[in-house]
Amino acid sequence: MRLGTPGTAPGQSLSTPRAAGLAGILFAALMAAAIVLARIALPQGGGAARIEVTAGQRDAVTTALELVPFAGIAFLWFMGALREHAGEAEDRFVTTVFLGSGLIFVASLFGAAAAAGTVLDDDQPQEFGRHFAYTLLTTYGMRMAAVFVFATATIGRRLGVFPRPLALTGYLAGLVLLVAGSSVPWSELVFPAWALIVSLYILRSGRGRATAPDPAGPAHGRHSNGGG
Incomplete structure (x- = not known):
């Protein structure tokens, strides 16, 4: 997970950080919105009691889905952008955990989401679908998200891409998702926040590298002029 690769053109070295940053922001916004809508529409979570879904709740669930x-x-x-960041310097063991946990989370x-859609169908057992959806997301999905956060923080720290506070924030977020993911409502918002x-x-790091002056530039220019 590096911010640039020696020997690549400036545009190429900065495209990956920009892609990772924009994709991450988009994911965070969409995931947080879906979680909030689902939690508001179905505040009972995985409870077994039957609930009557109003028109407003149906609209919220539909939008979330x-x-x-x-x-x-x-x-x-x-x-993908984060893995491209790592390049040839990636740790194969940690990267395998990174890829596996991310794919299982998705x-x-x-x-x-498919199970939560049963609340929109009057012919389907809503209690089972709602319970299954919350269990799959909070018990299993958030655990995989925690492993993904741990792996990302480890890769970033080993390669020197993440500063120590950011890596520690990742470990703390992963711990919250791992321990409280299925027992504390709204704790799943920790993942999009991270x-x-x-x-x-x-x-910010990519923009800083883009605007930083090249120390060899003026000297190289003078050397070229002098050589002409």
Whole structure:
């Protein structure tokens, strides 16, 4: 997860940080919106008691379900850009965990969304679908998100891309998702919040490298002129 690769053109070295940052911000916004809408529409979570879904709750659930696929696509783009960041310096063991946890998280996210859609169908068992959706997302999906956060923070720290405070923030966010993901309502918002922080840092770092003057530039220019 590096901000640039020696020997590449400036535009090429900065395209990956920009892609990772923008994809991460998009994922954070879409994922947070879907979680908030689902939590507001179905505050009972995985409870077994039958609830009557109002028209407003149906609209909120429908909107959340429509956002989930785009959040998953943005997350996959975010993953790919982060891995491209690592390049040849990546740790194969940690990167395997990074890829596996990220892909399982997306699968869990899509599965939870499909199960949550049962509340919109009067012919389907709403209690089971709602319980299954919350269990899949909070118990399994958020655990995989925690592993993804741990792996990303480890890669970023080993390669020197993430400063120590950002890496520690990742470990703390991963711990919250791992321990409290299924027991504390709204704790799943920690994941998009972490993705937003990382994305903003990547964008800021990429912009700083883009605007930083090249120390060899003036000297190189004078040398070229003198040689002519």
